[in-house]
Amino acid sequence: MGILSNYIVPTLFTVLLHILVVFTVLIGWQLSDTHRFRVDTPRYVKAELVTLEQKQKQPKAEPAAPVPVAQSAPQPDSEPSEEEAAAPPETESSADAAVSASPDPAIERQRQLEREQEQQLQREQELRRQREEEYQRHLKQQRASEKRAQEQARQRQQQQALQRAMQEEETLMQAEQDEVLADSYAALVKRTVESHWSRPPSARKDMQVELAIRLVPTGEVVGVEVTRSSGNTSFDRSAVLAVKKAGRFPELKDMPSSVFEQYFRSFTLVFKPEDLLL
Amino acid sequence: MNENLSVVSLITNAGPLVQGVMLLLFLASVASWWIIARRFLFFRRARHEYADFENEFWSGVDLGQLYKEGNAKLEEGRDIGGAESVFRAGFKEFSRLRQQMGGDSDAVMEGSQRAMRVALSREQDRVDRSLGFLATVGSTSPYIGLFGTVWGIMNAFRGLANVQQATLAVVAPGISEALIATAMGLFAAIPAVIAFNRFSNVSQSLVNRYDTFAEEFSSILHRQAHGRRGERDI
Numbered sequence: 001m002g003i004l005s006n007y008i009v010p011t012l013f014t015v016l017l018h019i020l021v022v023f024t025v026l027i028g029w030q031l032s033d034t035h036r037f038r039v040d041t042p043r044y045v046k047a048e049l050v051t052l053e054q055k056q057k058q059p060k061a062e063p064a065a066p067v068p069v070a071q072s073a074p075q076p077d078s079e080p081s082e083e084e085a086a087a088p089p090e091t092e093s094s095a096d097a098a099v100s101a102s103p104d105p106a107i108e109r110q111r112q113l114e115r116e117q118e119q120q121l122q123r124e125q126e127l128r129r130q131r132e133e134e135y136q137r138h139l140k141q142q143r144a145s146e147k148r149a150q151e152q153a154r155q156r157q158q159q160q161a162l163q164r165a166m167q168e169e170e171t172l173m174q175a176e177q178d179e180v181l182a183d184s185y186a187a188l189v190k191r192t193v194e195s196h197w198s199r200p201p202s203a204r205k206d207m208q209v210e211l212a213i214r215l216v217p218t219g220e221v222v223g224v225e226v227t228r229s230s231g232n233t234s235f236d237r238s239a240v241l242a243v244k245k246a247g248r249f250p251e252l253k254d255m256p257s258s259v260f261e262q263y264f265r266s267f268t269l270v271f272k273p274e275d276l277l278l
Numbered sequence: 279m280n281e282n283l284s285v286v287s288l289i290t291n292a293g294p295l296v297q298g299v300m301l302l303l304f305l306a307s308v309a310s311w312w313i314i315a316r317r318f319l320f321f322r323r324a325r326h327e328y329a330d331f332e333n334e335f336w337s338g339v340d341l342g343q344l345y346k347e348g349n350a351k352l353e354e355g356r357d358i359g360g361a362e363s364v365f366r367a368g369f370k371e372f373s374r375l376r377q378q379m380g381g382d383s384d385a386v387m388e389g390s391q392r393a394m395r396v397a398l399s400r401e402q403d404r405v406d407r408s409l410g411f412l413a414t415v416g417s418t419s420p421y422i423g424l425f426g427t428v429w430g431i432m433n434a435f436r437g438l439a440n441v442q443q444a445t446l447a448v449v450a451p452g453i454s455e456a457l458i459a460t461a462m463g464l465f466a467a468i469p470a471v472i473a474f475n476r477f478s479n480v481s482q483s484l485v486n487r488y489d490t491f492a493e494e495f496s497s498i499l500h501r502q503a504h505g506r507r508g509e510r511d512i
Contacts, residue, residue: 006316006319007316009315009319010312010313010314010315010316010319011312013311013315014308014311014312014315015308017311018304018307018308018311021465025285026284026285026286029284029285030284
């Protein structure tokens with residue numbers, strides 16, 4: 001009895017307690033879990049959708065290729081003129097044949113002549129047919145080559161559009177990267193300046209002063225101006241003094257010049273005493 | 279990837295070391311709660327027994343009779359602890375020495391007091407038993423949990439280094455799973471620390487009571503040894 005109560009009761013108690021705790025954690029976690037992730041997932045999907053839209057837009061721009069179709073239309077018009085130009089030589093040659101046949105007097109000869117003429121006519125007709133066929137073939141070939149050219153042009157255009165899209169995307173990404181880089185440098189500058197900042201006792205929590213800092217690529221400060229005053233001159237002056245004390249930001253030297261020109265040539269810094277209680 | 283972020287999946291997806299830490303902490307928690315429950319029962323019984331014994335002792339019952347009752351209890355298989363065992367050790371030694379030495383009351387007193395001291399220290403040992411384990415769990419399991427967390431976060435950030443787009447969603451599951459180790463460490467540590475403080479307090483007071491009882495009893499024995507003989511039949 002003593003041993004039983006000594007060992008079994010504590011064991012049962014311990015096991016039950018742990019099972020209870022595990023179940024509580026599981027249920028509580030699942031409840032909070034569904035709650036949190038229902039909020040989170042759409043945000044993630046949204047971000048992906050934006051990139052997808054960008055990619056889709058550019059392929060849409062490609063169908064602007066119909067221009068070559070319009071170009072192809074005038075070309076068939078020029079072909080008939082070629083046909084006209086080709087026809088006259090045939091009539092000339094038939095006239096020559098008639099001249100050579102005329103000196104013979106007899107009927108037989110006439111008949112022969114007629115026959116010859118007929119034959120010649122037939123020959124001519126055949127020739128004509130052949131030429132026409134040739135011409136048709138030629139035309140077909142031309143059309144095929146034109147078509148091929150058109151397709152090539154379209155492909156080229158598609159490729160160009162794709163390249164353009166890719167370039168745009170790259171520049172976009174580059175811009176994004178630049179922005180991130182600029183942000184990190186801006187945070188650095190802000191930290192440096194704030195470490196030199198000694199706030200006047202009159203500083204209050206809701207005060208805010210905006211400074212325009214002009215920088216050169218070596219990171220030196222060449223000018224500070226108050227663009228939006230907080231209304232408290234000593235507070236403004238302390239901010240300006242902080243920037244002047246900081247003097248230069250040698251880290252900016254490592255920055256790519258394009259980023260510098262875009263973001264840091266003239267740089268806006270907002271001073272807010274966030275850690276004050278009043 | 280985000281949907282199945284339950285505790286189970288977090289624990290099963292954790293690294294082997296973090297899992298080992300979690301297992302260790304879970305076992306520590308089980309063991310410490312087991313000891314807490316056992317100690318709780320033990321102290322409750324010890325206090326009851328002490329109160330009962332004291333009542334019986336001061337009720338004027340014959341001490342030899344009390345000793346015989348204890349013998350009967352032992353034969354039944356019940357263990358005797360606390361003040362009663364101190365009493366039994368002192369009484370046994372006293373009567374034995376009394377029979378052997380006869381008149382030398384100083385030697386009899388000294389012997390019986392020594393026997394009571396021995397019984398008292400044995401009781402102290404019994405009362406303090408396995409409190410050391412609670413102290414160990416209470417002080418080390420937060421560190422063990424922290425170790426698991428640090429390790430897990432380390433791995434999460436190492437994974438972050440291989441990813442092009444570093445978003446919070448990449449490291450968040452790793453950190454979350456790592457933090458479970460700290461939570462478990464705290465879960466094991468807090469009850470252990472509370473129980474340790476409480477139990478060491480209780481054990482201290484119990485040992486004090488035994489000590490007081492031993493002094494009182496030795497004063498009775500002293501009276502018996504040096505006083506008029508035969509007033510109280512020992």
